[in-house]
Amino acid sequence: MDVRAQVSMVFHLDKCIGCHTCSVACKNIWTDRKGAEYMWWNNVETKPGTGYPTKWEDQDIYKGGWERNNGSMKLKGAGKLRGLVNIFHNPHLPVIDDYYEPFTYKYLDLIESPAMDDQPTARPVSLITGKPIDIKMGPNWDDDLSGTPDYARNDPNLEGLSAAEQEAMFQLERMAFFYLPRICNHCLNPACVASCPSGAIYKRGEDGVVLINQKVCRAWRMCVTACPYKKSYFNWGTGKSEKCILCYPRIESGQAPACMHSCVGRIRYLGVMLYDADKIESALTGSKNDQELALRQRDILLDPNDPVVIQAAKENGVPDSTIKAAQDSPIYKFVKEWGLAMPLHAEYGTLPMLFYVPPLLPVMASLSDVNNDEQAEKMDPIAKYWNDNWLYDTSTDELWATIDKARMPLKYLANMFSAGDESVIKEALKKLMAVRIYRRWKTVGDIDESKAMAVLEDVGLTTEAVEGIFYLTSLAKFDDRFVIPPAHREQAIEMLEFTGDTKGSTGFGFKEKPLRGW
Amino acid sequence: MGVLDNFLFVGLPYITLVVFLVGTIYRYKATKFNYSSLSSQFLEESSLFWGSMPFHWGLAFLFFGHLIAFLFPSSVLAFNSHPVRLLIIEISAFIAGLLVLFGLCVLFFRRIFNDRLKPVTTKMDIAIELLLITQVVLGLLVAYTSRWGSSWFAAVLTPYLRSLFVLQPEISAITALPFLAKLHIIGANLVFLLIPFSRLVHLLVVPFHYIWRPYQRVVWNISRRSVRDPNTKWTLHRPKNT
Ligand code: SF4
Ligand code: SF4
Numbered sequence: 001m002d003v004r005a006q007v008s009m010v011f012h013l014d015k016c017i018g019c020h021t022c023s024v025a026c027k028n029i030w031t032d033r034k035g036a037e038y039m040w041w042n043n044v045e046t047k048p049g050t051g052y053p054t055k056w057e058d059q060d061i062y063k064g065g066w067e068r069n070n071g072s073m074k075l076k077g078a079g080k081l082r083g084l085v086n087i088f089h090n091p092h093l094p095v096i097d098d099y100y101e102p103f104t105y106k107y108l109d110l111i112e113s114p115a116m117d118d119q120p121t122a123r124p125v126s127l128i129t130g131k132p133i134d135i136k137m138g139p140n141w142d143d144d145l146s147g148t149p150d151y152a153r154n155d156p157n158l159e160g161l162s163a164a165e166q167e168a169m170f171q172l173e174r175m176a177f178f179y180l181p182r183i184c185n186h187c188l189n190p191a192c193v194a195s196c197p198s199g200a201i202y203k204r205g206e207d208g209v210v211l212i213n214q215k216v217c218r219a220w221r222m223c224v225t226a227c228p229y230k231k232s233y234f235n236w237g238t239g240k241s242e243k244c245i246l247c248y249p250r251i252e253s254g255q256a257p258a259c260m261h262s263c264v265g266r267i268r269y270l271g272v273m274l275y276d277a278d279k280i281e282s283a284l285t286g287s288k289n290d291q292e293l294a295l296r297q298r299d300i301l302l303d304p305n306d307p308v309v310i311q312a313a314k315e316n317g318v319p320d321s322t323i324k325a326a327q328d329s330p331i332y333k334f335v336k337e338w339g340l341a342m343p344l345h346a347e348y349g350t351l352p353m354l355f356y357v358p359p360l361l362p363v364m365a366s367l368s369d370v371n372n373d374e375q376a377e378k379m380d381p382i383a384k385y386w387n388d389n390w391l392y393d394t395s396t397d398e399l400w401a402t403i404d405k406a407r408m409p410l411k412y413l414a415n416m417f418s419a420g421d422e423s424v425i426k427e428a429l430k431k432l433m434a435v436r437i438y439r440r441w442k443t444v445g446d447i448d449e450s451k452a453m454a455v456l457e458d459v460g461l462t463t464e465a466v467e468g469i470f471y472l473t474s475l476a477k478f479d480d481r482f483v484i485p486p487a488h489r490e491q492a493i494e495m496l497e498f499t500g501d502t503k504g505s506t507g508f509g510f511k512e513k514p515l516r517g518w
Numbered sequence: 519m520g521v522l523d524n525f526l527f528v529g530l531p532y533i534t535l536v537v538f539l540v541g542t543i544y545r546y547k548a549t550k551f552n553y554s555s556l557s558s559q560f561l562e563e564s565s566l567f568w569g570s571m572p573f574h575w576g577l578a579f580l581f582f583g584h585l586i587a588f589l590f591p592s593s594v595l596a597f598n599s600h601p602v603r604l605l606i607i608e609i610s611a612f613i614a615g616l617l618v619l620f621g622l623c624v625l626f627f628r629r630i631f632n633d634r635l636k637p638v639t640t641k642m643d644i645a646i647e648l649l650l651i652t653q654v655v656l657g658l659l660v661a662y663t664s665r666w667g668s669s670w671f672a673a674v675l676t677p678y679l680r681s682l683f684v685l686q687p688e689i690s691a692i693t694a695l696p697f698l699a700k701l702h703i704i705g706a707n708l709v710f711l712l713i714p715f716s717r718l719v720h721l722l723v724v725p726f727h728y729i730w731r732p733y734q735r736v737v738w739n740i741s742r743r744s745v746r747d748p749n750t751k752w753t754l755h756r757p758k759n760t
Contacts, residue, residue, distance in 0.1 A: 088574040129633040194733035197725035205738035215550040219557040239556035517552030
């Protein structure tokens with residue numbers, strides 16, 4: 001047993017309101033620079049949708065991640081041989097147009113314009129060439145299902161859904177969507193690290209943060225191809241790749257990462273996970289299919305309260321404070337104890353350490369045709385003519401029926417979170433629903449106790465667990481959501497290299513100005 | 519054997535060597551951040567293929583061809599003793615030269631005409647491309663006019679280069695070479711001279727070590743074994759920027 005610690009995250013999708021505060025916080029701190037304008041280390045996409053970069057989940061196009069190769073795993077679009085042969089021209093590199101051409105507006109024209117008959121306009125100009133452009137794409141171009149025929153309908157996760165199911169999803173009155181915030185997953189088997197010919201990318205042993213050494217990166221740009229989540233970006237200005245650094249300067253000083261700290265919906269949780277590095281290989285090579293891999297990822301994660309694990313962790317040099325943080329970790333509860341959170345696209349084989357609680361609301365909110373004439377009569381004259389007879393059905397009479405009749409087909413969610421295995425998703429959604437039913441008995445009281453208890457029995461949750469889920473979901477305070485292990489400055493001062501020295505050095509921590517070579 | 523010859527074939531190579539060594543090592547130590555190939559594929563992809571691929575592969579072939587003739591002249595001469603083999607070597611080298619020339623032209627026009635590439639193009643990039651184009655054209659002309667270069671390189675240039683490396687320069691054979699060949703030698707010096715001042719430094723960091731390193735890389739800041747022992751030093755390395 002080789003016990004290591006990893007800072008890991010849970011995103012509770014039911015709570016995300018799609019405000020993009022996280023993206024803006026991240027942008028302001030890290031990527032508001034020349035060459036990085038197009039980068040969103042944190043981005044939030046609408047699902048169904050094609051995401052950013054467009055259709056990133058379609059690995060037939062982007063060739064990211066790992067694939068099974070009789071008994072072992074190999075990189076799909078990079079690797080030792082392929083990486084070196086393709087070094088002069090990487091055929092699978094996404095280019096700027098797959099993201100969008102960054103632009104600004106000529107605001108000064110508004111102010112400096114002479115008096116004219118017409119109002120002056122601020123024309124958009126490209127941030128690369130400085131010339132006027134027609135904007136064809138921008139951040140969150142397909143936000144909230146805009147442009148559905150072009151975007152949402154081309155979502156790669158619709159694969160495996162029948163034509164009728166797809167049609168049903170996009171009927172106007174049934175349309176449902178949710179938001180998917182994404183950052184780098186700080187994977188256990190990172191494809192970016194494996195693909196880097198220079199060896200510039202590494203995983204920090206102490207906390208598992210995956211970083212790119214800016215001084216060693218030589219712009220071979222294989223990581224951009226290899227990361228299946230497209231979370232390694234190429235800075236065209238400095239000629240170096242960059243990625244989410246999990247705000248490690250903030251974590252080391254005890255603060256939550258900027259995206260998490262600023263999250264309006266409080267959907268984000270961060271904590272330490274202990275894992276067994278010896279099990280990684282067998283989980284990857286031993287699983288016969290993607291579904292099995294998705295399940296076996298949970299086995300790599302260890303119980304921080306198990307004395308054997310604690311002993312092994314201590315022998316491996318994991319500090320006591322980190323073990324303590326792992327015991328208090330909200331991540332452990334969501335992922336292992338309650339089995340509510342699962343990784344995004346586990347089938348890519350990178351063992352991502354960012355877990356998602358799948359969204360229940362768009363799934364459950366089925367519609368029923370009700371006759372509300374009587375109600376309309378009582379309303380004011382304007383509302384009276386709004387004869388919309390559809391109502392969200394949140395009744396709980398038939399307990400699990402709504403899940404099967406879901407508006408968002410389970411298959412769709414399963415394609416994202418459980419490598420296509422619907423039973424896993426269904427189990428998590430039933431648990432989420434059970435919590436609601438239980439709380440409804442407690443607070444509203446229109447469900448009787450026996451029914452609530454039967455539901456808990458059905459999903460195998462204790463009342464304690466349900467209260468725990470309820471607490472962490474809706475009441476949790478800052479310190480419950482973010483259990484950050486103390487960085488041991490006295491042991492590792494180099495973790496805290498001074499990073500405020502050069503504007504634009506973006507926390508990479510070096511004194512040399514990050515200027516492009518010549 | 520005038521002063522000029524002495525300067526061009528004795529002085530210049532030594533200047534080049536010193537500048538190259540000092541320059542690249544200093545740049546590596548002092549400003550490691552800008553040691554990069556500065557790929558522009560992200561901004562322009564399709565014509566890069568037609569430029570970069572023939573250029574790099576052709577150049578690799580030519581570079582190793584020159585290197586082998588320098589390191590193993592007698593084997594090259596022996597190999598060339600058979601006319602068919604000589605012909606094969608000469609023709610493939612000539613084709614490689616044409617590929618490099620084609621690739622360079624594509625790269626050059628791409629830099630000039632593509633708007634998106636202008637912000638990432640420096641004067642040095644243009645200078646390098648022009649210099650390399652000149653150098654390749656000269657090389658092709660030499661190969662065409664003074665036949666069987668692979669043999670006379672081994673017979674004439676290898677002894678000259680060796681004499682430089684053992685610090686006993688012997689240039690009489692060089693000064694007798696045709697004018698074009700002399701220019702080609704001077705051009706080679708200029709290319710090496712410019713390496714430390716341009717993006718060409720990336721050829722010194724070609725990542726061959728990727729082949730034998732394990733795929734995953736985990737870096738520890740603390741020594742995991744000794745961290746719990748009060749009698750040892752915990753840290754593995756010192757902070758770099760304090
Ligand atoms: S998400 Fe991508 S960039 Fe982040 S660690 Fe995983 S493979 Fe690397
Ligand atoms: S800040 Fe939180 S709620 Fe808002 S979009 Fe980001 S993850 Fe969602």
